[in-house]
Amino acid sequence: MNEYDSMKVLDLMREQEKFEVTDNEKEADLLVLNTCSIREKAQEKVFHQVGRWKKMRGENPDVKIAVGGCVASQEGENLRKRAPDVDIVFGPQSLHRLPELYKRELETGQSQMDVSFPKLEKFDLIPKSESTDASAFVSVMEGCNKYCSFCVVPKTRGHEVSRSVQDILDEVKHLVKKGAREIHFLGQNVNNFKGEYQQAKSSLADLIRLTGEIDEVERIRFTTSHPHEFKPNLVEAYSLVPQLVSHVHLPVQSGSDRILKLMRRRYDVERYLSLIDDIRRVRPEMSFSSDFIVGFPGETKDDFQATLDLVEHVKFDESFSFIYSPRPNTTAAEMEDSVPLEEKKERLAILQEKLNMLSFSYSRRMMGSIQRCLVTGPSKKDPGELQGRTINNRIVNFKRGSAREGDLVDLEIVDVFSNSLRGRLRDGDDNLSYKAG
Numbered sequence: 001m002n003e004y005d006s007m008k009v010l011d012l013m014r015e016q017e018k019f020e021v022t023d024n025e026k027e028a029d030l031l032v033l034n035t036c037s038i039r040e041k042a043q044e045k046v047f048h049q050v051g052r053w054k055k056m057r058g059e060n061p062d063v064k065i066a067v068g069g070c071v072a073s074q075e076g077e078n079l080r081k082r083a084p085d086v087d088i089v090f091g092p093q094s095l096h097r098l099p100e101l102y103k104r105e106l107e108t109g110q111s112q113m114d115v116s117f118p119k120l121e122k123f124d125l126i127p128k129s130e131s132t133d134a135s136a137f138v139s140v141m142e143g144c145n146k147y148c149s150f151c152v153v154p155k156t157r158g159h160e161v162s163r164s165v166q167d168i169l170d171e172v173k174h175l176v177k178k179g180a181r182e183i184h185f186l187g188q189n190v191n192n193f194k195g196e197y198q199q200a201k202s203s204l205a206d207l208i209r210l211t212g213e214i215d216e217v218e219r220i221r222f223t224t225s226h227p228h229e230f231k232p233n234l235v236e237a238y239s240l241v242p243q244l245v246s247h248v249h250l251p252v253q254s255g256s257d258r259i260l261k262l263m264r265r266r267y268d269v270e271r272y273l274s275l276i277d278d279i280r281r282v283r284p285e286m287s288f289s290s291d292f293i294v295g296f297p298g299e300t301k302d303d304f305q306a307t308l309d310l311v312e313h314v315k316f317d318e319s320f321s322f323i324y325s326p327r328p329n330t331t332a333a334e335m336e337d338s339v340p341l342e343e344k345k346e347r348l349a350i351l352q353e354k355l356n357m358l359s360f361s362y363s364r365r366m367m368g369s370i371q372r373c374l375v376t377g378p379s380k381k382d383p384g385e386l387q388g389r390t391i392n393n394r395i396v397n398f399k400r401g402s403a404r405e406g407d408l409v410d411l412e413i414v415d416v417f418s419n420s421l422r423g424r425l426r427d428g429d430d431n432l433s434y435k436a437g
């Protein structure tokens with residue numbers, strides 16, 4: 001999500017101020033730090049980076065420093081006090097105002113701040129993406145109303161707002177013209193999307209169905225879903241829309257009903273598992289990834305064991321796990337937390353080992369199979385080769401043959417590594433006209 005916002009900042013400054021990106025900080029006119037405050041560690045990094053930039057000002061005194069994103073939104077005036085060298089502070093929902101704030105700072109010499117939540121204005125004012133990537137992100141909603149007890153998102157990004165379906169479809173058509181073949185819908189609570197379409201409210205399932213009708217769209221993904229909002233019509237979309245990939249990120253956070261309740265997640269393990277069953281009934285090959293929080297206040301050994309049991313049961317693919325980090329103005333931050341940090345670290349290591357093993361065993365099982373891959377560009381390891389993505393989003397490097405970026409090709413998996421796979425183009429040119437599904 002933050003990467004997407006950073007790209008938008010770049011688009012804006014390019015279009016409105018004719019800025020270009022530089023690899024050399026010392027020649028920059030503006031240094032922009034886009035921040036995340038989901039965990040404390042990410043937040044602390046902000047102050048270190050600003051400190052580093054402050055030192056650099058000796059060599060480049062005219063450079064302006066801007067801090068955007070959730071730390072800016074959360075800290076606001078505090079950030080200006082703690083880091084007075086910051087010239088511009090903007091929030092995730094006011095990033096479209098950065099060019100204006102920058103100009104005003106230059107004119108007045110006064111630092112500028114705007115961390116407000118002006119609803120949909122941002123989507124209307126951000127220039128159209130000129131991305132030519134085969135896989136393109138499209139933000140469809142912002143914010144979250146869930147108030148999970150650990151989470152800072154409703155405070156930093158505000159309440160949910162959904163874009164209109166027509167605006168999204170126009171953006172998809174524009175991206176497709178530029179070469180996109182995979183559309184990845186983004187939102188903090190994406191499956192609670194409620195955009196307007198023909199004077200009525202529509203759902204993510206409706207949006208997916210309409211996107212599937214656009215000829216050149218070969219794959220559709222969406223992130224991040226809340227299990228509570230995964231309604232039957234979204235499950236049904238897997239049977240109606242072949243371009244919807246057989247992989248979904250569905251954060252469960254914990255396998256203990258007691259902890260899920262304290263987290264205020266609005267589902268229990270039984271409900272989560274029945275959702276997984278429902279989706280697998282429609283798409284037996286479906287794979288699931290998840291997020292986990294370890295060491296939530298009061299998590300007992302039994303609670304943690306329940307999480308391990310759930311992982312074993314569902315057999316999650318490539319997942320993320322974190323030690324609980326108390327966040328300001330969240331209810332969990334007030335809860336008594338008697339689990340020592342060392343114990344939390346140990347639990348995290350155990351969980352991560354299990355998740356890594358599961359993920360690697362998925363990769364190993366892909367060995368020798370034929371995988372339909374979207375060619376996303378040159379290989380990072382060897383730019384003479386190409387890189388593709390499988391349905392479950394694994395990177396496959398392969399010798400290019402006659403394949404080009406944006407093609408869907410069949411690759412035979414011939415080697416498996418921890419972070420990528422090696423493939424071989426199967427039938428040369430025959431591959432190039434395949435559709436996903």
Ligand code: SAH
Nearest residue numbers: 150151188224251291292322323324325327
């Ligand atoms: N629905 C959101 C979730 C973002 S946060 C979205 O995708 O934008 C991603 C993950 O960070 C969460 O699923 C959760 O596992 C983790 N997380 C959130 N708050 C946390 C906290 N206070 N401590 C540790 N991990 C946290």
